[in-house]
Amino acid sequence: MTAEIINGKALADELRNEMKVEVEELKKQGIYPHLTVVLVGDNPASKSYVNGKEKACRETGISSDLIELPTSITEEELLALIERLNQDSAVHGILVQLPLPTHIREQQIIETIHPNKDVDGFHPISIGRMMAGMNTFLPCTPFGIVTMLQSKHIPMEGKHAVIIGRSNIVGKPVGQLLLNENATVTYCHSRTKDLQQFTKQADILIVAVGKPNAIHANDIKEGATVIDVGINRLEDGSLTGDVDFESAKEKAAFITPVPRGVGPMTITMLLKNTIKAAEGLEKL
Numbered sequence: 001m002t003a004e005i006i007n008g009k010a011l012a013d014e015l016r017n018e019m020k021v022e023v024e025e026l027k028k029q030g031i032y033p034h035l036t037v038v039l040v041g042d043n044p045a046s047k048s049y050v051n052g053k054e055k056a057c058r059e060t061g062i063s064s065d066l067i068e069l070p071t072s073i074t075e076e077e078l079l080a081l082i083e084r085l086n087q088d089s090a091v092h093g094i095l096v097q098l099p100l101p102t103h104i105r106e107q108q109i110i111e112t113i114h115p116n117k118d119v120d121g122f123h124p125i126s127i128g129r130m131m132a133g134m135n136t137f138l139p140c141t142p143f144g145i146v147t148m149l150q151s152k153h154i155p156m157e158g159k160h161a162v163i164i165g166r167s168n169i170v171g172k173p174v175g176q177l178l179l180n181e182n183a184t185v186t187y188c189h190s191r192t193k194d195l196q197q198f199t200k201q202a203d204i205l206i207v208a209v210g211k212p213n214a215i216h217a218n219d220i221k222e223g224a225t226v227i228d229v230g231i232n233r234l235e236d237g238s239l240t241g242d243v244d245f246e247s248a249k250e251k252a253a254f255i256t257p258v259p260r261g262v263g264p265m266t267i268t269m270l271l272k273n274t275i276k277a278a279e280g281l282e283k284l
């Protein structure tokens with residue numbers, strides 16, 4: 001069997017075209033969706049992510065501005081900036097690019113962003129609402145993954161979803177969203193014993209480890225759906241995921257590539273959340 005490739009880039013383009021129309025409609029009503037991105041320091045990977053987000057906003061008709069701050073900024077100063085953005089009615093979404101310098105407590109910053117502007121979906125209120133299955137801003141990568149599964153009509157209900165990775169931004173929330181879709185969910189992580197015993201049972205295998213070739217064909221069940229979240233840069237500068245794509249695609253029924261897989265969907269869900277924030281559907 002050769003797997004059907006879930007082209008995240010193509011789906012992202014399709015969704016962004018629909019969003020362009022939504023944004024036009026909002027503008028006719030006098031609502032101009034706006035995202036403010038805050039970048040602290042000069043981490044090249046963070047800069048490149050931020051540039052990608054700004055470009056995607058522009059292409060969708062969403063306005064954005066980037067506030068670049070030196071690494072030396074204090075936590076107090078950053079908190080004061082967020083408070084100001086919380087009060088600014090022209091700003092619908094606030095995104096503070098992570099990671100932050102170690103002298104700033106990330107959790108403190110995340111909790112200061114007003115939940116109505118929490119387009120990353122990282123605020124504990126957003127997480128709690130997600131857990132309760134309520135309407136909220138969903139974290140972008142997990143939201144993108146579920147949207148990809150839905151786009152291919154891949155059943156989730158009653159299926160065994162195995163998640164490798166338990167970060168707050170990917171592993172934990174994607175498991176929660178799959179549980180909300182009535183999947184049976186198993187979480188694996190670095191302390192899991194005999195990982196393969198679990199991965200081989202997966203109807204849906206989500207790999208969010210951050211290590212190239214963490215998963216091979218012999219780790220997966222024939223006909224599984226394999227979602228590769230990993231983004232790893234190789235020495236030659238090319239990008240690769242966590243899954244050995246060439247071998248896994250001969251055994252899976254569906255598989256996502258890297259690049260052009262989960263990555264473009266993550267940014268697309270950020271746009272979706274920003275539009276939702278502008279529409280004011282998420283008022284607490």
Ligand code: NDP
Binds near residue numbers: 164167189209
């Ligand atoms: P983290 O480093 O926060 O989490 C990695 C997880 O993998 C941890 O839970 C860790 O376990 C687990 N792990 C590490 N080694 C093993 C192993 N050998 N066996 C089983 N589990 C293991 O990463 P993130 O969740 O933030 O990101 C994961 C990957 O996804 C990265 O490559 C990142 O770049 C990428 N990413 C991609 C996005 C996209 O849009 N496509 C968005 C966000 C991230 P433990 O908790 O025990 O340490």
